[in-house]
Amino acid sequence: MAQEITLTVNGATRTNQVEPRLLLADYLRSVLDLTGTHVGCDTSNCGACTVSLNGDAVKSCTVFAVQADGADVTTLEGLASDDGTLHPIQEGFWEKHGLQCGFCTPGMIMSSLDLLSKNPNPTEAEIREGLSGNLCRCTGYHNIVLAVQFAAEKMNSGS
């Protein structure tokens, strides 16, 4: 039986009727058309589906949409400014070539957001540990680490 949920997604209030078994990832992609959130493994391993739920990075393939009723959700689409200026983490991935095919990138960016909000000056080891719930099949991770370091520096300098 469908149930009504109301949540904030990227600053906008959304109200929908959803089946309880609808996953948050599928709600974002299929109901709200926010396809920046990717589904890679659908088994809680790869992190491509990572979004921010009340300020914490979570794997949205392992959360039911009904569990997010009343919550504040941010997806990749919520990061850039309205005028198109990229978030420093997005800029870092651009500048440091932190992607190849780009499939893992939304999840990498959302995990980096969680990491840098809680630890603004991570060491390389802390970056690698912080992103260990996100798998990338292309890059070998090296440039992803550089991208996060770029973002940390930029966010700390406030520019």
Next chain:
Amino acid sequence: MVTSSFDYYAPTSVADALALLDQHGDDAKLLAGGHSLIPLMKTRLAEPAVLIDLGKISTLSYINEQDGGLAIGAMTTYSEIAGSELVQSNAPVLAEASGQVADNQIRNRGTIGGSLSHSDPAGDLPAVALALGAQLTTSSSGAHRTISADDFFVDLLTTALEPNEILSEIVIPALPAGTGTAYAKFANKASHYAVVGVAAVVTVGSDGTCQSARIGITGAGPKATRATGTESALVGSNLDDSAVRAAASHAGDGIDFNEDVHASGEYRAHLISVYAARAIRAAVENAS
């Protein structure tokens, strides 16, 4: 992957959750962080008709100091525990092990209550609860019960919880002066589940001998257990390298070792002694 259909309830109090549990009986499953249950539902190994989500019960999520130890609400997440200064000082091994569960996203959702209630043979916190001598408080309609961690883990994925009970609080007694703790695990590279994991809580006397020791192990057999052979070999010893090695060699005594794609039983039997020795040495180091 799509789970079977279910009715979903999100009560805001333990009393309401218990009433729903009584009403729906065996058809219902409690949902905590969902990071064991939802994967099982996706593969349809679990098909509950009713889910009772504990996630909206704010009174189940807290970390309090109690009699020099801790009282922790069942819905407290790994991230909250790992980051808590109170846990780092009153039960350091719990913070250490919680910080090694899976990855950041999973630590943001998974709960201590879910971990203990699920009794996964490769879960980290069951071993820690055993080593710390935790007391687990359950709630059922009109009643409370306290179960010692020693009696809680019954078998593979099976605990002493009754179907009408919710695990509500985890109480950790104060550590005696001179106690050091540590967790050592051989983690699966992909999931970080314990191939083997050892939690050690060791009290060292002023003369340097071992006054008491509690060693919890996970990953090795069907459920987390205490390594009693190791504990009794440690107590009274001078904790030097050969004493630690000799004691750790008993860590696998009596265990029916798991055999799976990650490790053979023989390999686990070897690892458990190696990791027991590492955990004990680190605990002794932390005691000083």
